[in-house]
Amino acid sequence: MDAEPGSLALSELESLQVVDGAGAEVGELVDVVAEFSAEAPLVSAFFIARGDEQLCASWDQVAEVDVDGGRMLLNCTSDALGGASLRGGEIALVDAVLDKQVVNMRDRSFVRVQDVILDVRDDQLVVVGVDASHGALARRFGLGFLARRLPRRSGDFVPWGDVNAISLRLSRLNFVEAFAELAELHPADIADVVGQVGTRERAAVLGALNAYLAADTLQEMDEDLRVAALAEMPVARAAKVLEKLDADVAADLLADLPEDLAEELLNLQSDKRERDLRGLASHAEDTAGGLMTLEFVTLTAGTLAGDALAWLRRERPDEHAMSYVYVLDPGGRLAGVLSLRELVLADPAQEVDAIMEDDLVTVAVDTDEEEVGRLMIKYNLLAVPVVDDERRLLGIVTLDDALDVILPDDWKRRLPRLFR
Secondary structure, eight states: OOSOTTOEEHHHHTTOEEEOTTSOEEEEEEEEEEEOOSSOOEEEEEEEEETTEEEEEEGGGEEEEETTTTEEEESSOGGGOEEOOOOTTEEEHHHHTTTOEEEETTTTEEEEOSEEEEEEETTEEEEEEEEOSHHHHHHHTTOHHHHTTSOOOTTSEEEGGGEEOHHHHHHHSOHHHHHHHHTTSOHHHHHHHHTTSOHHHHHHHHHHSOHHHHHHHHHHSOHHHHHHHHHHSOHHHHHHHHHHSOHHHHHHHHHHSOHHHHHHHHHTSOHHHHHHHHHHHTSOTTBHHHHOBSOOEEEETTOBHHHHHHHHHHHOOOOSOOSEEEEEOTTSBEEEEEEHHHHHHSOTTSBHHHHSBOSOOOEETTOBHHHHHHHHHHTTOSEEEEEOTTOBEEEEEEHHHHHHHHSOHHHHTTOOOTTO
16 A cells, blocks of 8 residues: 555454453444544544444543454443544544545545545554555455455555545535535536535535536436435525526426425426426426427528527527537428537538438437437437427437436446536
8 A cells, every 4th residue: 555554444443342441341343533634633532332322432541452353452441431422623434434535636536435544653543544445445345365466556545635525524614615615626526525415514515506506516416316405495596596407307306396396496487497397397207208308509491600600609598409400490390400510610601401401310209218219329319309290399308318218327327418
């Protein structure tokens, strides 16, 4: 390891049998408490489970830590131990750090803490860093022989001075400083952090973000957590965030909320937004109508390419899915499609009709979701239009939403949003 020789792993201390100074068994060590600091936090106490209660032994009450023997010896009797509780500025390493994600400030990357590394310095036990290696995980499962054989990467050990434990500060300490750092992160990273903290901290984080960033963060969160987070917001705030969500995501969210809350939020939307969301919610979830979004860009047939680009620059539409621009005939029916690249490279004097593709792959509103995904993969489409019997454009299904249906669950968590 990159850590100093003789270091202890938190996982080696967990589950040690604690024996008091009279030789009586006290219980099992379940957590290690440290005084939080940006440098090397000092271990201040140990939590010990005894039956249905937890006791606390201070560092000064520890006589010996015998990892090989599987026990911790105290220099006092169990009567001298107090109840387990955290003081201000303290963290419980197993509960608050182990298995959490932290930021490695050397390269601004997120790492999952597989173990916490401790060391004895000047008769004090200090936290020197975190271990993100596969070997650490193997060691925790009792596979020490395997841990020694697994290759280590340069970033597996992160010195504590390079650890930015945002989720810890959200839970315990400086909210203002943590919020400032969160605002600099990608919404997917914020969602990771929010997923690690409690209800109170989650509400505080999302409440501190502007509505756009809060909406982007919600869209990156697991579905169940997303619904809970929106329900925890004050109604006026939730309505503002709902307004910024992609229409298809907002409709799905409303379907999972309690009916009275969903109705209250819908009534706070603009008339058009309310109609759109109610329309999306009316479609079966496992169909193209249930997958589609209303966020797309259309042009009227006969529009000059130069005029179309000037309109896009002037209006700056909010729609994420601008990879394709759809062309409608005078009757409002779908006539063709062209990519944004084709529009940019076209002669400004050309009509969009001359450069659009009129042989489109389309789906009906009741097309099964798996068929939608199959068609998009077969024809290599980033989006597919959803039309009615008269070829009016009702919405589009984007590739990320289609793949979310057909990919295995473990792949979905790694799927990027293509139109963000």
